[in-house]
Structures are given as C-alpha cells and as structure tokens.
Amino acid sequence: MKNKILLLSLTSFLAYGQVGINTTTPKSTFEINGSFSTPYKLITTPSYNLLSSDQYLDYRGTSTAAWLLPAAQASPNLKGRIYEIRNESGFNIVLTPNGTEKIDISNTQLNQSNFLLPSGYYAVLKSTGNTTGSTWAATLMSNGITTSGSNGNNNADGFDTSILGYIPSKASQRLVPTSFGGSSVTELGCKKWSGTGANGHTYCAYQLGNGDPYSNGKTFYDTFIFAKQVGGYIVTLPSNAERNWVYNNILASGSGYTLLNNIWIGYNKVSYPGNSNKFTWITGEDWTIDWTTSPNSTPQSFFYTGEPNNANGTEGSCHIFSFYTSNSRQWNDVSGSATNNASINFNQVVLEFNED
Structure with a gap:
C-alpha cells in the first residue's frame, strides 16, 4: 500500500515538472527532504571493471591499480552517470575509458586516454553524454592532504x-x-x-x-x-x-x-x-x-x-x-x-x- 501511495504522489508532482519526497512543495526538479543512500563498495583487487551497480568505490589495495570505465557511448548512453572514487591505498589508480573514449581532467588536460588518481585523493567521474571525444569528466579533490609549496612554509602557498x-x-x-x-x-x-x-x-x-x-x-x-x-x-x-x-x-x-x-x-x-x-x-x-x-x-x-x-x-x-x-x-x-x-x-x- 505504501508503494502505491508514493507512486500516486510522484505522479501528481510530475505533472508540474517537480518531484518531492517528504515535501509537498518541491522547489527543484527533484527534492529530497531527508537522507538518501547509494551503494558503497570496498575494492582491494588492482584490476577492476566498474559496473552499472557501482557508485562509491573505496580502493584499499596493495599495488598500483588499473580500472576500466564502462562504455559510455553504449546504448543506452550513460549520460549523467556518476562514480565517486576514494583512493585510500598507498598506490595510484589508473582509470581508463573504454575503447577510444577519452576523459577530461582539467582545462589543460582535455581528451586524455586515462586518468591517474593518486593515493590519498578523491575523484568524481561523470559521463558527459558525448558520442565523440571526452565521454567522461573528472573532478579531483584532495582527501585531507595538504600539498605543500616550495617556499618553506609547509602549506599550499602558490603551488598549482x-x-x-x-x-x-x-x-x-x-x-x-x-x-x-x-x-x-x-x-x-x-x-x-x-x-x-x-x-x-x-x-x-x-x-x-x-x-x-x-x-x-x-x-x-x-x-x-x-x-x-x-x-x-x-x-x-x-x-x-x-x-x-x-x-x-x-x-x-x-x-x-x-x-x-x-x-x-x-x-x-x-x-x-x-x-x-x-x-x-x-x-x-x-x-x-x-x-x-x-x-x-x-x-x-x-x-x-x-x-x-x-x-x-x-x-x-x-x-x-x-x-x-x-x-x-x-x-x-x-x-x-x-x-x-x-x-x-x-x-x-x-x-x-x-x-x-
């Protein structure tokens, strides 16, 4: 019965182009007034193919890893799919797009054939929906690591x-x-x-x-x-x-x-x-x-x-x-x-x- 009520509620809001959970007045296309869950997976093997069921991956292996991204240009197109990857090993993860697909890492590193995620870093990968060129875009963040500069101050002053x-x-x-x-x-x-x-x-x-x-x-x-x-x-x-x-x-x-x-x-x-x-x-x-x-x-x-x-x-x-x-x-x-x-x-x- 609960599933039927939720379906009716979602259908009524869809008529207005907005969906809300735990709210009758959503301000965005989709609004959740509460917590939500996504899958978490701990990976220890250096070789891994990312799955459609993956979302948050935490690498704790003991060697450099080589991971393969799914084919984003496949039918149906994976436009918008998000992977979060946390590298808590002592080694790099090399992420490679499928086939001839590419990945954008920064404004100076476009259409790259792979993406190196260093130890101690966290990245969000999102499928762009492109059918040529870069099918993935990466956002890289430090996971609690301060990258020090060369000015003797033990901080990130100036290093870019x-x-x-x-x-x-x-x-x-x-x-x-x-x-x-x-x-x-x-x-x-x-x-x-x-x-x-x-x-x-x-x-x-x-x-x-x-x-x-x-x-x-x-x-x-x-x-x-x-x-x-x-x-x-x-x-x-x-x-x-x-x-x-x-x-x-x-x-x-x-x-x-x-x-x-x-x-x-x-x-x-x-x-x-x-x-x-x-x-x-x-x-x-x-x-x-x-x-x-x-x-x-x-x-x-x-x-x-x-x-x-x-x-x-x-x-x-x-x-x-x-x-x-x-x-x-x-x-x-x-x-x-x-x-x-x-x-x-x-x-x-x-x-x-x-x-x-």
Whole structure:
C-alpha cells in the first residue's frame, strides 16, 4: 500500500515538472527532504571493471591499480552517470575509458586516454553524454592532504597543479625508467629537506647517459616530459633557503651527488594571449622577497648579472650554470630547445616531489 501511495504522489508532482519526497512543495526538479543512500563498495583487487551497480568505490589495495570505465557511448548512453572514487591505498589508480573514449581532467588536460588518481585523493567521474571525444569528466579533490609549496612554509602557498598540468606522485611511488630519449637513466639518490624552515619535499638526482658532459643533452621540454614520466617535476627554487639546501645536499660533491653539468630549473617564459611574455615557476609558486634591498626589494633569485636577458629574443628557459662555467652555480636563461650551454650538456636532472 505504501508503494502505491508514493507512486500516486510522484505522479501528481510530475505533472508540474517537480518531484518531492517528504515535501509537498518541491522547489527543484527533484527534492529530497531527508537522507538518501547509494551503494558503497570496498575494492582491494588492482584490476577492476566498474559496473552499472557501482557508485562509491573505496580502493584499499596493495599495488598500483588499473580500472576500466564502462562504455559510455553504449546504448543506452550513460549520460549523467556518476562514480565517486576514494583512493585510500598507498598506490595510484589508473582509470581508463573504454575503447577510444577519452576523459577530461582539467582545462589543460582535455581528451586524455586515462586518468591517474593518486593515493590519498578523491575523484568524481561523470559521463558527459558525448558520442565523440571526452565521454567522461573528472573532478579531483584532495582527501585531507595538504600539498605543500616550495617556499618553506609547509602549506599550499602558490603551488598549482593546474599550472603544472599534472598531479605529481609521491616520491615513494616514482617510476624511474631504465632509459629516456635514447639515454640510460641512473637515479643517483634522493633526500628529503626536513627540519625547521624546511618544506618537507624530497629531491632526487638523475644522470642521463654515462656522465660525459659532452653527450646525451636534453632540452627543457624533454626534461619536463621526463619529470612527468617519473612522477615529480623539474626542481623549483623560489627562495634562498631552498636553493642553498639543494646546492649543498644534491648538487655538491661529497655532501651531494656531484652534479657538475648544466641543470634545468622550472622557471620558464609563458606567452600569455594578448600580453607580453612572462617568466613563471612551472608550479605557479611565488618568489620569496628580500625586503631589505635598496632601492627596490628583490626576489631571492640567483641569476648571473644581467640575466635573464632574452638574448636574440629566443631565450625562454632557465638553468643552473655548470660548475665549469660558474663555480658559484648561478643561473642563466637560454633557449628551451638547447641541449647544452658553453658546450656542457644538460644531462643531469634534479626532480622535486611534494610528498614522500
């Protein structure tokens, strides 16, 4: 009898284009004046195909997961279907649309062939109803994790994954290839900056090739791709404190990994539509400012005198001078397509990771 009364009530409200449960005056197309339930499923297997009966999935597996989304273009079309996915494992989930379907992750990551959901993050996936291109749209949120910036404040000041264009992995989840761009890859080591005033980030050093300063040079753009593949990002140094720590613990001989060649840093020129070119950190971070300099306050940068100077109008990427060019390892701007500077190649890399 209760089901019949509810059906009659819903039918009467449908005549007016609005449906209410526990209310006779719905203000929206569908209004529920009370709690409601959707399915919850705990997943521990790394391989999983999402079902039509799924809604909220909680991954607690012990390895990287590969999950397959259903065919959204199938008949009937899945337009509007929602999946909520919580990743409480210590590993990534790689979500792949069916067949040739794609997924939109952000305004800079459209029509992607898959979506990486890092450990500790939560995502909502919604079917767009499109019959071509992106059939899914993703909304990514942190699940109680603070993504720290590189300014030594242990908070999210300035760091913007939408500017970087991808979400960095944890250092413990990095994937180091055996080779990249025809060069062997050797991870020389990793260290975490901890203690008072530290940002808690981990920095890893890599050698591309055999260490010969005259071979295996990589462009800034190659190095950016390498960083993304590993899971970190090209090191950013917006404060003297961070630069000094990296120089003493990563670059130096003895206390570091003896990185003597040219090294790219994540400070690059952006050509904004309708505006002049502007240098920016690839993570969107701001400089730490020295307010005691005269006549103007200055960022705590380490550029060589007169740099960056955009020589010939083609220099849009920045690097640390090789030890052979500058004992103090100051900075310079060059073309991002360069593979060397002063005949010393870009074959040593420092990557930064926000989380362990």
